[in-house]
Amino acid sequence: MLAADRRAAILRTLQAGGSARVADLAAQLDVSEMTVRRDLDALHAQDLLRKVHGGAVVRHNRGEEPWSSVKASQQRAEKEAIAEVAASTVEDGMTIAISAGTTTTELARRLARRPSITVITNSLQVFTTLTDPSGDGEDGPQAYLSGGVRTPSDALVGPIADNAIASFRVDASYLGVHGFDPRVGLTSPNVAEAQTNRMLIDIGARLFVLADHTKYQEIGTNVFAPLDRVDTLIVDDGLTDPERQLLAAEVGELRIAEVHAG
Numbered sequence: 001m002l003a004a005d006r007r008a009a010i011l012r013t014l015q016a017g018g019s020a021r022v023a024d025l026a027a028q029l030d031v032s033e034m035t036v037r038r039d040l041d042a043l044h045a046q047d048l049l050r051k052v053h054g055g056a057v058v059r060h061n062r063g064e065e066p067w068s069s070v071k072a073s074q075q076r077a078e079k080e081a082i083a084e085v086a087a088s089t090v091e092d093g094m095t096i097a098i099s100a101g102t103t104t105t106e107l108a109r110r111l112a113r114r115p116s117i118t119v120i121t122n123s124l125q126v127f128t129t130l131t132d133p134s135g136d137g138e139d140g141p142q143a144y145l146s147g148g149v150r151t152p153s154d155a156l157v158g159p160i161a162d163n164a165i166a167s168f169r170v171d172a173s174y175l176g177v178h179g180f181d182p183r184v185g186l187t188s189p190n191v192a193e194a195q196t197n198r199m200l201i202d203i204g205a206r207l208f209v210l211a212d213h214t215k216y217q218e219i220g221t222n223v224f225a226p227l228d229r230v231d232t233l234i235v236d237d238g239l240t241d242p243e244r245q246l247l248a249a250e251v252g253e254l255r256i257a258e259v260h261a262g
Helices: 003-017 022-029 033-045 076-088 102-111 122-129 161-166 191-202 241-248
Strands: 018-021 049-052 057-058 094-098 118-121 142-145 174-177 177-179 185-188 208-209 224-225 232-236 253-257
Touching: 003 018, 003 022, 003 033, 003 049, 003 057, 018 253, 022 033, 022 057, 033 049, 033 057, 057 174, 076 102, 076 208, 076 232, 076 253, 094 102, 102 118, 102 174, 102 208, 118 122, 122 142, 161 191, 174 191, 185 191, 191 224, 241 253
Parallel strands: 094 118, 094 174, 118 142, 174 208, 208 232, 232 253
Antiparallel strands: 018 057, 049 057, 177 185, 185 224
């Protein structure tokens, strides 16, 4: 297979799944992992994808906001591992805020049988996960939904959401992000969602950010907080040691969620 054909196949795989690992691409194309890495280097240099540790992800334009249904199928194991760690930080009696996002929805699933906590959210998916009756007789958290205008990421944003959120004070805010970068900070491609995220940060005594490794150095149009504003950053183990060291120097605490294959 010619290099141009391999690289076109790699881009098709990324468009279909959002991300791909070097080992999987090598098996799919029947070439060595070294060949795949060279192809990824070339495509990265052309701004056609973004290399990450162990593979590559789709390169989004700064203002492009992927749909929640698309993101939900990507990095499932990583998101579940991050959510497990995040859930362990929620203590009985706490009042917390949870933003919209596929990783934060995984967190909500792990809090759905915690009646002692109270949750404020701007996410329809988080709210539904916390309040949907299961029929097992167990109560869930007390949950409040902000209202507002819905975005492609299933966040409720705008003045209605911001005013509702501003009326609360919480022990901790748990945010998912479009991207995080040591130099730029936390970003979103949606200006209204960025503002609502600022409100979620402002009402919290502590800020937890939940982000898988593919969000590292992804930069959206709108910055809503510097990285040093983050008390605890929870990421999966897909980051390299130098990346972990760099992030650990910027945030209050870096927690690594170990991903278990299978």
